[in-house]
Amino acid sequence: MAITPADIEHLIREALPNAEITIQGDDGQHFAAEVIDASFAGMNRVQQQRLVNAALKEKIDSGELHALALTTRAPE
Template identity: 75%
Template sequence: MPITATDIETLLRKNFPDATITVQGDDGAHFAAEVIDESFRGMNRIQQQRAVNATLKEKIDSGELHALALTTKAPA
């Protein structure tokens, strides 16, 4: 069964429970996600995106999640 936007959001919520998370995409392989979380404060974008990718590593490594465009930031 292909991964869904809801699956991705559920995985992200495990490591970023208080984040504002939006995941879009419905083809089962290509998604866009925005993660806004206080834990990103003081991190550069590469560090932020690495933190998100670490959460999804298993799905990325297995090929179940093929492409994810990320937007990450700390709250304003």
């Protein structure tokens, strides 16, 4: 079964419940996500993206989530 944008959002939301999350992509393999969360304040971009990737690790490792372009930031 292909992963959906809603699945990705759910997994990220489990790790970052207050985040603003936007997921784009509908081919079941290639997605773009923007994640904005206050917990990112003081973190560099690599740290922010590692946090999001950790929430998606199982799906990435299994190959269910093939490609994700990820944009992260703290709110302005």
